[in-house]
Amino acid sequence: MRSEDRAEIRSLGLFRNMTTANFDAMMHAAYAQEFPAQLQLVRQGSRATFLHVLVEGSIELFSEWQGRDSTMAILRPVSSFILAACIRDAPHLMSARTLEASRVVLIPSADLRAAFRRDADFAVDVVEELARCYRSMVRHTKSLKLRSARERLAAYLLKLSVRNGNAAGFALPYEKRLIASYLGITPESLSRALKALAAEGVHVQGTRVTLTDRDRLAALAGLDELMD
Amino acid sequence: MRSEDRAEIRSLGLFRNMTTANFDAMMHAAYAQEFPAQLQLVRQGSRATFLHVLVEGSIELFSEWQGRDSTMAILRPVSSFILAACIRDAPHLMSARTLEASRVVLIPSADLRAAFRRDADFAVDVVEELARCYRSMVRHTKSLKLRSARERLAAYLLKLSVRNGNAAGFALPYEKRLIASYLGITPESLSRALKALAAEGVHVQGTRVTLTDRDRLAALAGLDELMD
DNA sequence: CGACTGATTGAAAGTGGTCAACAAAAGTGG
DNA sequence: CCACTTTTGTTGACCACTTTCAATCAGTCG
Numbered sequence: 001m002r003s004e005d006r007a008e009i010r011s012l013g014l015f016r017n018m019t020t021a022n023f024d025a026m027m028h029a030a031y032a033q034e035f036p037a038q039l040q041l042v043r044q045g046s047r048a049t050f051l052h053v054l055v056e057g058s059i060e061l062f063s064e065w066q067g068r069d070s071t072m073a074i075l076r077p078v079s080s081f082i083l084a085a086c087i088r089d090a091p092h093l094m095s096a097r098t099l100e101a102s103r104v105v106l107i108p109s110a111d112l113r114a115a116f117r118r119d120a121d122f123a124v125d126v127v128e129e130l131a132r133c134y135r136s137m138v139r140h141t142k143s144l145k146l147r148s149a150r151e152r153l154a155a156y157l158l159k160l161s162v163r164n165g166n167a168a169g170f171a172l173p174y175e176k177r178l179i180a181s182y183l184g185i186t187p188e189s190l191s192r193a194l195k196a197l198a199a200e201g202v203h204v205q206g207t208r209v210t211l212t213d214r215d216r217l218a219a220l221a222g223l224d225e226l227m228d
Numbered sequence: 229m230r231s232e233d234r235a236e237i238r239s240l241g242l243f244r245n246m247t248t249a250n251f252d253a254m255m256h257a258a259y260a261q262e263f264p265a266q267l268q269l270v271r272q273g274s275r276a277t278f279l280h281v282l283v284e285g286s287i288e289l290f291s292e293w294q295g296r297d298s299t300m301a302i303l304r305p306v307s308s309f310i311l312a313a314c315i316r317d318a319p320h321l322m323s324a325r326t327l328e329a330s331r332v333v334l335i336p337s338a339d340l341r342a343a344f345r346r347d348a349d350f351a352v353d354v355v356e357e358l359a360r361c362y363r364s365m366v367r368h369t370k371s372l373k374l375r376s377a378r379e380r381l382a383a384y385l386l387k388l389s390v391r392n393g394n395a396a397g398f399a400l401p402y403e404k405r406l407i408a409s410y411l412g413i414t415p416e417s418l419s420r421a422l423k424a425l426a427a428e429g430v431h432v433q434g435t436r437v438t439l440t441d442r443d444r445l446a447a448l449a450g451l452d453e454l455m456d
Numbered sequence: 457c458g459a460c461t462g463a464t465t466g467a468a469a470g471t472g473g474t475c476a477a478c479a480a481a482a483g484t485g486g
Numbered sequence: 487c488c489a490c491t492t493t494t495g496t497t498g499a500c501c502a503c504t505t506t507c508a509a510t511c512a513g514t515c516g
Contacts, residue, residue, distance in 0.1 A: 044454055063370045066450050070373040072366070084359040084366075093366045093454050116352070123351040124344070130355060131312040134362040138300070138312075138321045141369045142291045145298040145412050149472070176495065184373050189472055191496055206481090206495095222294050226272055226321050377504075404463065417504055419464055434463095434513090457516105464511070473502075481494070486487100 001032040001105065005055050009105055012053070012078050014129050018115065018122035026115040030107040035098045042096035048085035050106040054078065057102025060178065061094045071181035073136070074099070074174065083130050086112055099174065142227045149185045153193045154221035155228055156183060157202060161211060168214070172207045229260040229333065233283055237333055240281070240306050242357050246343065246350035254343040258335040263326045270324035276313035278334040282306065285330025288406065289322045299409035301364070302327070302402065311358055314340055327402065370455045377413045381421050382449035383456055384411060385430060389439060396442070400435045 006027065009015055015023060032055065035041065041052065044063060052059075054077050061073040061081065072094050075081055085092045086109035116123050143152050156179070164170040172179065180190035194204050200220055201213025211217060234255065237243055243251060260283065263269065269280065272291060280287075282305050289301040289309065300322050303309055313320045314337035344351050371380050384407070392398040400407065408418035422432050428448055429441025439445060 063366075063374060063454075065370065065374040065452060065455060068374050070370070072369065072373075084362045087355050087359045088363070090363070091454065093363055093370070116355070117348045120345050120348065120351070123348070123355070127315050127344070127351070127355045127358060130358050130362060131315045134312045134358060134365060135316070135318070135321055137362065137365045137369060141300065141365060141372065142293065142298070142321070144369070144372055145300075146291060146293040146296050177493095186473060187495070188474085188497085192472085195496095224293060226291075226319065227293060414505060415463070416465085416506085420504085423464095459514100459516085461514080462512085464509100466507105466509085468506085468508105470505075471503085474500085476499090477497085479494100479496070482492080484489100484491070486489085 001027075001030065005032045005103070005105060008055055008078060009053055012080070014053075014080055014125050015122070017125055018119045022115050022119040022122060026107060026111045029111060030105055032103060032105045035102050035104060037098055037100045037102075040095060040097040041104065042082060042092050042094070044092050044095045046092055048082055048089065048092060048109050051080060051086045051109055051112050052082055052096070053080045053105040053107065055103045055105055057104075058099040058174075059096055059102060059104075060099050061096050062181070063094050069181070070184070071178055073140070074178070074182060080129060083126070083133060087116075087126075087130070089113075099178070139227050144184050146227070147222075149183065149189060150193050150196060151220060151222065152183045153190070154197060154200065154202075154217050155223055157197075157209060157211065158214075158217060158221050158223055159228060160209070161214075168212070169208065169210045172209060229255075229258065233260045233331070233333060236283055236306060237281055240308070242281075242308055242353050243350070245353055246347045250343050250347040250350060254335060254339045257339060258333055260331060260333045263330050263332060265326055265328045265330075268323060268325040269332065270310060270320050270322070272320050272323045274320055276310055276317065276320060276337050279308060279314045279337055279340050280310055280324070281308045281333040281335065283331045283333055285332075286327040286402075287324055287330060287332075288327050289324050290409070291322050297409070298412070299406055301368070302406070302410060308357060311354070311361060315344075315354075315358070317341075327406070367455050372412050374455070375450075377411065377417060378421050378424060379448060379450065380411050381418070382425060382428065382430075382445050383451055385425075385437060385439065386442075386445060386449050386451055387456060388437070389442075396440070397436065397438045400437060 010023060054075055056077055059075040059081065060071055062069050062071045081096060082092060116126055160170055161167055176190055177187045180187045200216045201211055202217060203210045203212065238251060282303055284305055287303040287309065288299055290297050290299045309324060310320060344354055388398055389395055404418055405415045408415045422430065428444045429439055430445060431438045431440065
């Protein structure tokens with residue numbers, strides 16, 4: 001593994017506080033790997049054998065059922081994923097695939113669990129990371145159940161703007177079909193919803209978005225500390 | 229606190245493996261309390277100060293936004309709740325209220341965190357419990373995003389049947405309005421969806437449900453290990 | 457009994473989905 | 487680099503499902 005990967009992982013919230021001895025032991029059998037775009041890394045239903053840490057690129061977590069599928073989360077570096085399945089040593093509930101060429105570090109879940117038992121500081125960080133993931137899923141579910149499609153989209157656009165330093169203009173970071181699936185609607189509905197938001201000062205050309213009436217949009221989105 | 233409450237909590241998966249010394253220390257400031265029905269125990273946005281353990285009765289976890297609300301989970305004894313907020317020491321994302329008269333044990337979250345640091349066996353159990361909660365929320369979200377309302381209802385009825393020993397007839401355990409909210413639809417829609425399921429052999433009279441064609445219903449519900 | 461809450465039903469409206477056609481981009485291979 | 491293919495995005499027409507609102511019915515509880 002590249003030493004900068006190692007350093008980057010070490011500096012992740014998850015691994016920052018563990019002792020060097022435990023970190024080294026845990027990483028002993030870990031390895032980094034490059035994956036091309038659109039490669040499925042995890043298949044739902046399979047057993048968790050490695051904790052994955054995304055170092056470069058981006059990852060989609062999605063679920064499948066009866067030929068349908070839905071995007072559950074979109075991950076950016078540096079973040080771990082499938083922590084819960086590793087801990088429970090249970091089948092994955094979600095699949096994962098790369099959205100672009102990505103670099104992922106794989107840590108054997110048995111070594112993760114051993115480190116957890118040996119190092120209380122690490123245990124604290126693991127449980128905090130997992131709590132973060134849980135709360136993130138709760139937020140996603142709340143948005144699905146409490147907001148309409150248009151409201152979800154409005155909130156999503158505002159969050160993108162915030163991520164870009166409150167810019168009025170920014171580019172959509174992913175394909176629209178992916179965003180649609182994440183928001184729980186079809187691509188056609190997204191296309192129409194974007195047009196409908198022109199009334200709230202949203203203008204879209206290709207991947208380029210411009211917000212001309214932030215207040216109106218915010219009123220519709222109703223951004224909430226407890227949901228967004 | 230009643231000694232049987234204490235014993236019951238001690239035998240919970242969460243607390244079974246910790247040392248007696250740590251259990252006693254953690255429970256030192258804990259206390260049990262009876263609450264009447266329909267009492268709100270937790271308000272979303274407030275700070276987590278106690279881990280709650282439901283010993284008797286039932287609890288609804290729900291979320292509110294802009295005057296709307298939605299049932300996120302329904303808990304039965306014995307189960308803990310708001311573990312994630314305790315761990316993160318963060319505002320609750322969900323509110324909680326009793327559905328019926330309930331008995332709840334309250335453990336100061338600071339004591340919980342202290343026990344977590346001192347006792348690796350307990351730490352393992354906490355993280356497993358949290359992973360269970362996370363996975364439960366993932367399942368709920370999958371069902372919302374991948375299934376239609378009718379499919380969700382079919383799956384819900386089949387799960388109720390399983391819970392009743394695969395009985396063909398059983399009573400709905402909660403008010404229909406609550407079930408509707410949990411399934412992400414209005415009470416009116418639930419009423420109509422139940423009627424529509426007559427085609428799959430579902431017959432309802434009041435709270436009494438009878439399934440006369442399990443196979444047809446199962447085909448619609450598409451029960452799945454990774455979602456149900 | 458009368459008041460209240462929850463459940464059902466009907467009618468109307470709205471929202472989002474499906475299907476099909478087409479346009480626009482992006483990727484592929486000569 | 488260009489032509490071709492494939493994928494992604496948009497638009498229209500139509501439909502299914504769900505919600506909303508209102509009225510009614512059915513229990514429950516003082």
